[in-house]
Amino acid sequence: MSTGDRLARADRLAALNLYEEAGELYEQAVREGVPGAAVKYGEMLFRTGDHPAAERVLRTAAADGAEGAHDWLADVLIADDRPDEAARLLEQIAGRETPVVALRVAAVWADAVGDREKAEEWYRRALEWGAPGAANDYGAFLSEDDDRLEEAERLLRQAAEQGDTLAFGNLGGMELDRGDPEAAVAWLERGLESGAAPGSSAMLKLAVAEEQLGHLDAARAHYDRAVEERVPDALVGRARFLADNGDPEARDGAEADFRAAIENDDEGALYYYAVFLAEEGRVDEAMDHYRQAIDAGSDGAYEDLALLCRERGDTGAAEEYFRASIAAGWLSAVFSYADLLRGEGRASEIGALVPQAESLGATAEQLETLRGHPDGTIE
Numbered sequence: 001m002s003t004g005d006r007l008a009r010a011d012r013l014a015a016l017n018l019y020e021e022a023g024e025l026y027e028q029a030v031r032e033g034v035p036g037a038a039v040k041y042g043e044m045l046f047r048t049g050d051h052p053a054a055e056r057v058l059r060t061a062a063a064d065g066a067e068g069a070h071d072w073l074a075d076v077l078i079a080d081d082r083p084d085e086a087a088r089l090l091e092q093i094a095g096r097e098t099p100v101v102a103l104r105v106a107a108v109w110a111d112a113v114g115d116r117e118k119a120e121e122w123y124r125r126a127l128e129w130g131a132p133g134a135a136n137d138y139g140a141f142l143s144e145d146d147d148r149l150e151e152a153e154r155l156l157r158q159a160a161e162q163g164d165t166l167a168f169g170n171l172g173g174m175e176l177d178r179g180d181p182e183a184a185v186a187w188l189e190r191g192l193e194s195g196a197a198p199g200s201s202a203m204l205k206l207a208v209a210e211e212q213l214g215h216l217d218a219a220r221a222h223y224d225r226a227v228e229e230r231v232p233d234a235l236v237g238r239a240r241f242l243a244d245n246g247d248p249e250a251r252d253g254a255e256a257d258f259r260a261a262i263e264n265d266d267e268g269a270l271y272y273y274a275v276f277l278a279e280e281g282r283v284d285e286a287m288d289h290y291r292q293a294i295d296a297g298s299d300g301a302y303e304d305l306a307l308l309c310r311e312r313g314d315t316g317a318a319e320e321y322f323r324a325s326i327a328a329g330w331l332s333a334v335f336s337y338a339d340l341l342r343g344e345g346r347a348s349e350i351g352a353l354v355p356q357a358e359s360l361g362a363t364a365e366q367l368e369t370l371r372g373h374p375d376g377t378i379e
Contacts, residue, residue: 006025006028006029006032006034007025007026007029007034007036007037007040009025010022010025010026010029010037010040010041011040013025014026014040014044019044019048022044023041023044023045026040026041026044027041029041030057035066036066036067036068038057038058038060038061038064038066038069039058039061039066039067039068039069039072041057042054042057042058042061042069042072042073042076043072045057046058046072046075046076046079051076051079051080054072054076055073055076055077055080058072058073058076059073061073062089070089070090070092070093070101071090071104073086073089074086074087074089074090074104074108077089078108078112083108083112083113084113086108086112087105087108087109087112087113087118090104090105090108091105091122094122094125095129096129099125099126099129099130099131099132099134100126100131100132102122102125102126102129102131103122103123103126103131103133103134103137105122105126106119106120106121106122106123106125106126106137106138106141107119107137109122110123110141116141116145119141120138120141123137123138123141124138126138133159133164133166135155135156135158135159135162135164135167136155136156136159136164136166136167136170138155139151139152139153139154139155139156139158139159139167139170140152140156140166140170142155143156143170143173143174149174152174153171153174156170156171156174157171160190163194165191165194165195165196165197165200165202166191166196166200167191168187168188168190168191168192168194168196168202169187169188169191169196169200169201169202169205171187172184172185172186172187172188172191172202172205172206172209173201173205175187175209176205176208176209176212181208181209181210181212181213182209182213184205184206184209185206185209185210185213188202188205188206188209189206192206198229199229199230199231200229200231201231201232203222203225203226203229203231203234204222204223204226204231204233204234204237206222207219207220207222207223207226207237207238207241208237210222211241211245216245219241220241223237223238223241224238226238227257232266232267233261233266233267233268234266235257235258235260235261235264235266235269236257236258236261236266236267236268236269236272238254238257239254239255239257239258239261239269239272239273239276240254240272241254242254242257243258243276243279251280254276255273255276258272258273258276259273261273268298270289270292270293270296270298270301271289271290271293271298271300271301271304273289274286274287274289274290274292274293274301274304275304277289278304278308283308283311283312286308287305287308287309290304290305290308291305299324299325299328299329299330300330302321302322302324302325302328302330302333303321303322303325303330303332303333303336305321306318306319306320306321306322306325306333306336306337307336309321310340315340315344318340319337319340322336322337322340323337326353326356326360329360330360331357331360331361331362331366334353334356334357334360334362334370335357335366335369335370337353338350338353338370350370351370351371353370354367354370354371357370
């Protein structure tokens, strides 16, 4: 078997999930110095979860200058909860001649590390060096900062003028956030007409915009297409749509979508399914899914679970969840907790919530509600 045939056979075996057999061929190809073999072997090891072995193989490949080795090694480091190492690794090969790498460095600093200052430094470099997609990605990054929306829109419009179809979707998303679904539809339709790739998030955003406008048939069609194209989080989006706008039969469809969304690990699926179950009166199931949502990182579930605990007379658990919700930054939980304290005849404890409400951005009127009624009454 020639070296080229050996590598091709290893690829086929890996595609068939025959990883042990593929690994033997990849190792042999690496020993023979077949170009690309080490990177493919490292990729397979990464995908199968053997991060230590993947790191060893890819570090050697990167040191040898193998194309793609740094990218896959960065993926390994991020998966191993070492994103700062991944960013520094990619910085070593980023430059004017490799502007796309600069864009990835920015994304790692922003999304994996959470260092927005370093991320912006690299977004600026990527833009200066002419990385394809830099204007869109930098604009999307800035759109997460409410104080820099004008800058974000300027960059996204620039990207749209350059023909970046992703920019249309991001501009549509900004209009949705502003509460202008009509303007959002205009941007999103332009993006789809301009050739947005199947699976684009623009389809899901368009469904949301049409729903907000009350165009339910159009919204349903867009949700269906988003699900067909496997747009991330489309299943949970359609499930919520069916639950909110459908008849009993549609709610059955909503439940099926919620379950599929949970299997698919859609963002918010556990939480929104819990809300659905509570609305259906299936409180035990709802509480179980709220707890699962909390375990999965949904701090929005604390207050809902607290309210259900209170309804069931479990004041201790309700207080625990209200406090957790407040600690997670939910202002509404302050007032829900205050209501519990009033109901328990403990209105004198409400004053201690005022500083927390203030730190969470409560208005003067809201603070007065807490501060001004030591007996617990509400005018």
